[in-house]
Amino acid sequence: MIDTTAILFYVFSGILLGSAMMVVTARNTVHSVLFLILAFFNAAGLFVLAQAEFLAMILVIVYVGAVAVLFLFVVMMLDVQLSQLRRSAKGYTLIGSLVGSVLAIELIFLMLNWKISSNAPDLTTTPLSLYQGMSNTEALGNLLYTHYALAFQGAGLILLIAMIGAIALTLRHREGVRKQIVGDQLSRQAKESLRLVDIPSRSGT
Amino acid sequence: MIEAFLPILTVVGYALLVLVPLLLAVAYLTYAERKVIAAMQLRIGPNVVGWFGLLQPFADGLKLLHKETIIPSRSNSIIFLLAPLLTFGLSLSAWAVIPFGPDLVIGNINVGVLYLFAISSLGVYGIIIAGWASNSRYAFLGALRSAAQMISYEVSIGLVIIAILLSVGSLNLMQIVEAQQTVWFVIPHLPIAIIFMVSALAETNRAPFDLPEAEAELVSGYNVEYSSMTFALFFLGEYANMILMSAMGSILFLGGWLPPFHIIPFTWVPGIVWFALKISLLLFIFVWVRATLPRYRYDQLMRLGWKVFLPFSLIWVVLTAAVLMGLHLLPGQ
Numbered sequence: 001m002i003d004t005t006a007i008l009f010y011v012f013s014g015i016l017l018g019s020a021m022m023v024v025t026a027r028n029t030v031h032s033v034l035f036l037i038l039a040f041f042n043a044a045g046l047f048v049l050a051q052a053e054f055l056a057m058i059l060v061i062v063y064v065g066a067v068a069v070l071f072l073f074v075v076m077m078l079d080v081q082l083s084q085l086r087r088s089a090k091g092y093t094l095i096g097s098l099v100g101s102v103l104a105i106e107l108i109f110l111m112l113n114w115k116i117s118s119n120a121p122d123l124t125t126t127p128l129s130l131y132q133g134m135s136n137t138e139a140l141g142n143l144l145y146t147h148y149a150l151a152f153q154g155a156g157l158i159l160l161i162a163m164i165g166a167i168a169l170t171l172r173h174r175e176g177v178r179k180q181i182v183g184d185q186l187s188r189q190a191k192e193s194l195r196l197v198d199i200p201s202r203s204g205t
Numbered sequence: 206m207i208e209a210f211l212p213i214l215t216v217v218g219y220a221l222l223v224l225v226p227l228l229l230a231v232a233y234l235t236y237a238e239r240k241v242i243a244a245m246q247l248r249i250g251p252n253v254v255g256w257f258g259l260l261q262p263f264a265d266g267l268k269l270l271h272k273e274t275i276i277p278s279r280s281n282s283i284i285f286l287l288a289p290l291l292t293f294g295l296s297l298s299a300w301a302v303i304p305f306g307p308d309l310v311i312g313n314i315n316v317g318v319l320y321l322f323a324i325s326s327l328g329v330y331g332i333i334i335a336g337w338a339s340n341s342r343y344a345f346l347g348a349l350r351s352a353a354q355m356i357s358y359e360v361s362i363g364l365v366i367i368a369i370l371l372s373v374g375s376l377n378l379m380q381i382v383e384a385q386q387t388v389w390f391v392i393p394h395l396p397i398a399i400i401f402m403v404s405a406l407a408e409t410n411r412a413p414f415d416l417p418e419a420e421a422e423l424v425s426g427y428n429v430e431y432s433s434m435t436f437a438l439f440f441l442g443e444y445a446n447m448i449l450m451s452a453m454g455s456i457l458f459l460g461g462w463l464p465p466f467h468i469i470p471f472t473w474v475p476g477i478v479w480f481a482l483k484i485s486l487l488l489f490i491f492v493w494v495r496a497t498l499p500r501y502r503y504d505q506l507m508r509l510g511w512k513v514f515l516p517f518s519l520i521w522v523v524l525t526a527a528v529l530m531g532l533h534l535l536p537g538q
Contacts, residue, residue, distance in 0.1 A: 135375075
């Protein structure tokens with residue numbers, strides 16, 4: 001019998017890794033962003049396979065629907081000269097490869113010392129017996145707003161601060177800009193702006 | 206071997222059962238739009254091809270089909286062709302979760318509303334990619350406008366959906382419809398129903414928010430370089446999105462397949478007919494608005510989205526939560 005889930009898992013993760021590689025290596029920056037979007041999609045597919053459909057949809061809505069659109073926006077407007085970029089990137093080869101190899105060695109050490117619990121498969125398939133028979137949206141909500149309420153609110157607060165910071169950094173009050181003032185427009189009366197004149201024939205006002 | 210593919214074949218069959226009527230509906234929506242606008246402007250509208258011009262959509266389709274597909278030489282041809290396919294494909298794929306009746310749905314998934322929201326938020330890619338790949342100033346400006354507009358109005362649509370979810374207690378579209386047995390959500394949630402309808406106009410780039418394709422300033426916006434079938438796909442996608450938004454509106458606010466009153470003559474009519482009637486009503490509003498209102502100015506459009514709709518729908522979410530909490534009406538309690 002064909003195990004559809006396994007096939008789909010390898011298809012999704014294969015495309016995910018391939019497109020992640022293409023994000024880094026693509027010559028055109030717009031192509032990079034498009035491959036990034038493909039990678040997000042396949043990650044969402046993996047979430048669906050793990051029966052975490054809420055996370056999958058949120059990943060698509062937040063990352064593909066909002067974040068990547070802004071990336072695409074910026075990248076399209078930049079008009080990067082690739083040859084120039086390549087020339088300036090050559091100067092960073094040494095330090096870049098140094099940092100990269102340090103990170104790679106750390107990862108390898110981590111992998112060697114990683115201990116997988118014997119009941120890990122059970123934990124991943126049935127996360128908590130408490131939340132059985134619930135859709136995973138409800139289960140997530142139950143966890144986030146009880147056990148992790150403070151952490152959740154803290155994360156929200158950090159995002160709020162980041163947003164205020166971004167606005168404070170970019171907000172400029174420009175002089176001499178004529179803005180639409182809706183209140184003034186709505187409070188305008190007919191007698192302030194309209195004058196009825198009875199013009200006799202063959203003469204101007 | 207056949208047994209292994211049988212589930213796939215049935216799903217394909219169901220998909221065709223949805224998509225063929227949908228494409229017919231798209232074809233006749235273009236006809237209905239022209240007829241309705243003509244009637245509102247005291248003209249006759251298409252009346253030459255077939256009886257009352259009923260074959261006009263097919264004549265238009267065939268004409269587009271046999272034109273030459275022109276790909277601009279300085280464009281990025283793969284992405285240029287990807288954009289219309291994406292727009293069209295996305296506008297069809299959302300229909301997988303729309304419930305047409307008590308047990309008429311292809312995929313009854315737990316996160317149906319989020320799926321719809323995700324698909325509709327992806328619609329912006331077709332347009333922005335088309336604008337960039339065409340390598341044309343007009344197309345690019347149209348795409349930028351459209352991207353900014355769709356992102357802005359998505360925020361208020363999201364908040365509107367949250368207010369509905371609070372009163373249902375589920376993300377499943379079937380349960381959202383069934384929660385409206387006693388009263389359609391359009392009555393308690395009338396203000397956000399209006400916000401949803403206006404945002405749907407902006408999300409589908411329809412008049413009075415059709416700035417991305419403002420003929421006077423941008424020729425025709427993001428699709429100016431497209432011809433023949435590539436243009437037809439954009440066109441079909443746009444109209445399929447209108448029908449999708451109307452379907453979403455009737456599920457969230459007008460009780461989906463439910464009849465208006467649960468008394469005898471109304472309950473005889475099958476649910477799918479009620480659903481189609483509600484979609485047609487919302488589509489008529491789309492066309493009516495186009496015939497009535499002039500185009501918005503761009504800064505006014507942004508102001509309406511961010512400074513009026515966003516705060517109002519946010520307050521409505523808080524208000525809904527407070528009322529449900531205070532009256533112990535929260536679902537699941």
